[in-house]
Structures are given as structure tokens and as C-alpha cells.
Amino acid sequence: QVQLVESGGGSVQVGGSLRLSCTASARTFSDIAMGWFRQAPGKEREFVAVIGGSGRVINYADSVKGQFTISRDNAKKTMYLQMNSLKPEDTAVYYCAASFWGTHQFMSGEPEYWGQGTQVTVSS
Numbered sequence: 001q002v003q004l005v006e007s008g009g010g011s012v013q014v015g016g017s018l019r020l021s022c023t024a025s026a027r028t029f030s031d032i033a034m035g036w037f038r039q040a041p042g043k044e045r046e047f048v049a050v051i052g053g054s055g056r057v058i059n060y061a062d063s064v065k066g067q068f069t070i071s072r073d074n075a076k077k078t079m080y081l082q083m084n085s086l087k088p089e090d091t092a093v094y095y096c097a098a099s100f101w102g103t104h105q106f107m108s109g110e111p112e113y114w115g116q117g118t119q120v121t122v123s124s
Contacts, residue, residue: 009118014123020083033105038090049068069084087122
């Protein structure tokens, strides 16, 4: 069982930045692909970014490429999402997720473990 705890959400103005963190309880954190999804009000949950266990494999949704950066620190069992140049359309609840089955699980939207979510609000 893996428990995920997100932090770092909040309110920011257009053009601002936020860094989300997700800490996992997993014993072998480096074996787990980690990533982020988000769900805006009235919309379906969507994939944002994923990073493989070693950090070498990274994928982003087209909507956030060049704007968001995903990274991880395996020694701290923590994953990060640096979000820059934030726009109102980035407003959503952001969910951390994890999978022992690799990054492709995130493409199908079916990682095994999910965090509670953290709210990000971007206002103009």
C-alpha cells in the first residue's frame, strides 16, 4: 500500500508560479512511476505529467509542455511539479498518483494510488 500526500497548492495571480509536492510512503520509492492529474470544475480529470522511477522517463500533456516541470528526489521520497506562467485555465484540483506498473499507466489514467488532491486557483 502506498500513501500519497500532496502539498503546495494555493491561490496565485496570472503569471505566477507554484510548486506542488507529493510525498509517498512507499518503501521502494524509486520503483514507482509518479505523476500528476488535474480536474477543473465541471470537467473530467486529465493527465498532466509523469516521471519514471529513475527520473529518466518524463512525459507531459501538450497543454503544459514548456510551462510545468516534473521532478523527483528519491532520497526524500518526494515528487514535485513546478508550475510557471500560470493561467486561469490551470485552476483545478491537482492529484498526485503513483504506479508500480510504469509510466504508461498514467496515459490510460489508471495508476493504482492517488492522493487526496490539492487546490490550485489562478486569478486574473
